[in-house]
Amino acid sequence: MRVQNAWSAATCVVAAFCFLVLALLAGEFGELAPALERLALLLATAGITLIVILLGGSRRPSVGGATVLAWGVLAIRPIGGWAIPLYLLWAVFAFRCLSRDAGSHSPRPVHGLIALGAMYVLLSASPELSHLLAESSAALTGWVTQPIGGGALGTSASGLTWLLGCLLALAGGGPYRSRSRVGAVVLILLGLWLAHTAIQSGITLLWMRDLAKTCYIVLSIPVLLSAFAHRGSSGRQARLRHVVGVGLPAILLAIFVVGSAAWSTAPGVTPMDVCFLELDMLGSWQTPADTPYGGAFSGASFGLLPKYLEAYGHRTRVVDRVEREAISNTDLVVIINPGRTLETDERDALFAFVKTGGALVVMGDHTNVGGVMDFVNAIVEPVGLGLRFDSAVAARHKWVNALRLAPPLDALYRPEDVQVSIGASVWSRPSLLAAPLLVGEAAFSDPGDPTNTEHALLDNLEHDRGERYGELALAIGRPYGKGRIILFGDTSGFQNVSLADSAPYVASLLEWIADGPPAWSGLCRTLLVAALILSAPIALRALRERGALLIVLALLVATGVAGWTAAARLRLPLPVDAGFAFVDLSHGQHVSTEPLGGESLDGLIVSLARTGYLPLLVKRGSLPPIGASDLYVSVAATSPLGRHEITRLERGIADGARAIVATGWPTADDAWPWLESLGLSIRNIPLGLIRPDALPLESRPQMGAAWPLELSEEWLPVASVTMEGQAFVVGAERPLGLGSLVVLGDIDILLTESLETKGTYVPENLEFVRYLLTRGEG
Numbered sequence: 001m002r003v004q005n006a007w008s009a010a011t012c013v014v015a016a017f018c019f020l021v022l023a024l025l026a027g028e029f030g031e032l033a034p035a036l037e038r039l040a041l042l043l044a045t046a047g048i049t050l051i052v053i054l055l056g057g058s059r060r061p062s063v064g065g066a067t068v069l070a071w072g073v074l075a076i077r078p079i080g081g082w083a084i085p086l087y088l089l090w091a092v093f094a095f096r097c098l099s100r101d102a103g104s105h106s107p108r109p110v111h112g113l114i115a116l117g118a119m120y121v122l123l124s125a126s127p128e129l130s131h132l133l134a135e136s137s138a139a140l141t142g143w144v145t146q147p148i149g150g151g152a153l154g155t156s157a158s159g160l161t162w163l164l165g166c167l168l169a170l171a172g173g174g175p176y177r178s179r180s181r182v183g184a185v186v187l188i189l190l191g192l193w194l195a196h197t198a199i200q201s202g203i204t205l206l207w208m209r210d211l212a213k214t215c216y217i218v219l220s221i222p223v224l225l226s227a228f229a230h231r232g233s234s235g236r237q238a239r240l241r242h243v244v245g246v247g248l249p250a251i252l253l254a255i256f257v258v259g260s261a262a263w264s265t266a267p268g269v270t271p272m273d274v275c276f277l278e279l280d281m282l283g284s285w286q287t288p289a290d291t292p293y294g295g296a297f298s299g300a301s302f303g304l305l306p307k308y309l310e311a312y313g314h315r316t317r318v319v320d321r322v323e324r325e326a327i328s329n330t331d332l333v334v335i336i337n338p339g340r341t342l343e344t345d346e347r348d349a350l351f352a353f354v355k356t357g358g359a360l361v362v363m364g365d366h367t368n369v370g371g372v373m374d375f376v377n378a379i380v381e382p383v384g385l386g387l388r389f390d391s392a393v394a395a396r397h398k399w400v401n402a403l404r405l406a407p408p409l410d411a412l413y414r415p416e417d418v419q420v421s422i423g424a425s426v427w428s429r430p431s432l433l434a435a436p437l438l439v440g441e442a443a444f445s446d447p448g449d450p451t452n453t454e455h456a457l458l459d460n461l462e463h464d465r466g467e468r469y470g471e472l473a474l475a476i477g478r479p480y481g482k483g484r485i486i487l488f489g490d491t492s493g494f495q496n497v498s499l500a501d502s503a504p505y506v507a508s509l510l511e512w513i514a515d516g517p518p519a520w521s522g523l524c525r526t527l528l529v530a531a532l533i534l535s536a537p538i539a540l541r542a543l544r545e546r547g548a549l550l551i552v553l554a555l556l557v558a559t560g561v562a563g564w565t566a567a568a569r570l571r572l573p574l575p576v577d578a579g580f581a582f583v584d585l586s587h588g589q590h591v592s593t594e595p596l597g598g599e600s601l602d603g604l605i606v607s608l609a610r611t612g613y614l615p616l617l618v619k620r621g622s623l624p625p626i627g628a629s630d631l632y633v634s635v636a637a638t639s640p641l642g643r644h645e646i647t648r649l650e651r652g653i654a655d656g657a658r659a660i661v662a663t664g665w666p667t668a669d670d671a672w673p674w675l676e677s678l679g680l681s682i683r684n685i686p687l688g689l690i691r692p693d694a695l696p697l698e699s700r701p702q703m704g705a706a707w708p709l710e711l712s713e714e715w716l717p718v719a720s721v722t723m724e725g726q727a728f729v730v731g732a733e734r735p736l737g738l739g740s741l742v743v744l745g746d747i748d749i750l751l752t753e754s755l756e757t758k759g760t761y762v763p764e765n766l767e768f769v770r771y772l773l774t775r776g777e778g
Contacts, residue, residue, distance in 0.1 A: 126526045134470070136430075137158045140160070151467045154472065156470050163190075181226065196216040204465060272511060273332070278318055279341075282370040286496075288496060308614055324352070337372050341379075342378070358483045360485045362487050363488040366490070367389060367449075383480050388426070388427055391458055401415075402442040403440060413505045423474065425443075435476065435477060441471060474489050475487065477513070486513055581614065582616055582626065582631065585619045588637060589635055604750050626648055628738070629657070634660070664707050687707065690721045693721065708729060711732050749768070
């Protein structure tokens with residue numbers, strides 16, 4: 001079948017979308033398995049792809065049509081950040097395919113789609129404009145869907161950015177079949193957006209949201225196509241104009257993207273003076289060393305935060321009152337979970353400090369627990385910021401799949417480095433100056449329950465109909481005078497146990513806040529981004545397809561260079577010999593990363609902190625330099641250290657560092673050939689659950705899956721057991737220079753379930769680990 005009339009195809013598209021609406025509104029019938037979810041998205045993309053191919057006049061799926069289908073299949077795989085670029089490539093291939101199948105020259109709509117892609121890239125360079133667009137989307141969709149009981153939607157859920165991009169593509173595409181056709185296409189696009197908004201606000205199942213989003217984006221493309229006419233090639237003069245028209249925008253865009261990254265970063269001030277202002281804080285400044293066994297996971301404690309900052313070379317102090325003289329030489333003031341309001345003289349002194357160039361960071365938590373929201377908002381509401389009475393919850397169950405870091409820190413860190421748990425979302429007055437630092441993309445706002453006093457005023461933490469969904473700002477800042485004020489809706493990443501993961505990010509973040517670019521730079525960057533987006537259709541209408549693609553290439557290359565520049569300027573050198581305990585997770589460690597999971601390392605992290613170390617997880621890359629007062633720990637590694645890593649480790653141990661390796665026979669040969677060179681191997685004799693002697697300790701620790709060690713004479717036994725008259729060594733130590741290496745033939749003893757978790761602990765194992773960590777001191 002061949003579709004001769006574009007309007008007939010558009011009618012088919014609208015009809016197909018209506019059927020989709022009816023199917024989705026028919027009822028929510030539970031979660032689909034991941035394979036079925038991908039299959040549903042595949043079928044939807046494939047079906048709409050065939051409509052596009054038929055719309056171009058092709059009687060059969062040609063090689064170009066197969067290419068379009070392949071890109072459609074690829075586009076459904078990542079529903080996250082890479083979905084939009086893949087859809088744009090899908091669209092480019094679609095138009096190239098249609099152009100060849102229909103026997104005409106390059107269609108101009110490709111240039112409009114390039115304008116759409118440029119808009120997405122440019123928006124990523126302006127978090128202020130992206131935030132304003134997200135809040136506008138929430139306000140608009142909340143008003144539109146209110147009659148049907150829907151909730152507010154951020155741009156990622158509502159598709160407002162895509163709608164604006166389609167209108168931008170329409171403006172930059174030309175020539176058109178007719179003006180009336182353009183008007184009709186605009187109305188159809190608006191209708192598709194309204195239908196998509198209604199679907200998104202009326203359903204709560206995540207796979208249905210993804211399916212509706214996929215269909216909405218892909219269906220918009222043939223509707224756009226129906227507005228455009230094709231035109232042929234031109235002569236040498238047009239090619240010359242093409243070269244000039246391509247080169248200038250590409251160079252300007254590349255300079256802008258790279259320059260904006262450099263503009264947004266500044267070298268840190270070292271050392272920095274940080275003042276922690278305790279206003280009857282909900283929480284404590286305790287460290288794990290100040291808490292009994294099993295108590296380190298209860299309550300919000302921040303005692304390690306100043307210690308990590310001091311390890312990075314900063315000066316810290318805790319005060320309980322704002323004094324103008326006391327903060328006059330301070331770079332950064334931090335308020336965490338305040339339990340009282342500021343007095344008038346304190347408020348005047350604090351805001352005078354910020355106005356003259358200081359930085360203020362205020363942190364709160366969810367649902368006004370302990371009255372925190374009221375006290376926080378009393379501080380920041382005068383500058384247009386505040387906490388909502390809600391809990392911000394990741395729809396994908398883990399923030400690592402739903403978190404976006406704003407520039408410039410997104411060039412250096414990943415979502416898993418931030419450690420976000422359950423906190424409040426933050427709001428700001430409409431402004432071109434407010435910029436989010438953390439954004440939850442696939443997230444929803446769960447309103448607090450003021451009657452649920454037994455569970456911290458939390459609601460059900462489930463996404464119910466009518467609750468806001470989409471972008472939620474989790475941390476946001478704005479300039480005030482010559483300084484800036486930052487508001488966080490969650491304190492998890494700054495708490496004792498989380499800092500093993502988030503300390504590098506926290507250190508970079510606070511340095512950037514204290515010594516970032518001037519306040520006016522954000523406004524100038526936002527205005528420049530808006531000007532470039534609005535002028536994109538004018539610039540691209542004079543270009544050919546290759547020129548438009550060249551601009552995209554320039555943007556992508558410039559974005560990569562900008563990220564590299566920002567990372568180079570923001571990367572803080574890790575302090576050497578600062579008392580860090582490097583817990584290796586970068587060599588295939590077979591342990592859990594779930595918080596407080598039985599097979600996680602949270603209990604080990606607390607034990608390390610109890611003995612004075614600052615735990616730091618090494619999750620990717622190579623081992624950092626290890627100083628004389630540092631510690632290296634590896635649990636259940638499955639892949640070996642590289643040659644340079646072994647050299648660093650040996651050098652550190654020779655200078656006085658210590659290392660603890662817990663391993664077992666199944667993985668020891670692959671992971672630790674280095675140990676064999678030192679005269680130690682694991683024997684293939686499973687000992688199972690044992691309680692070895694660990695002299696001089698009186699109590700005997702418990703090992704859950706022990707393997708005996710075979711030692712050379714340089715090794716000293718630290719744990720052994722006798723079974724059926726035969727002695728087995730299950731723990732040994734070897735001095736290497738000024739330091740030493742400890743090897744345990746069991747991984748279970750260093751896991752959380754064998755040490756301590758919230759409210760429970762194993763005292764024998766805790767004493768044994770403490771003995772290993774402090775052995776030889778004094």
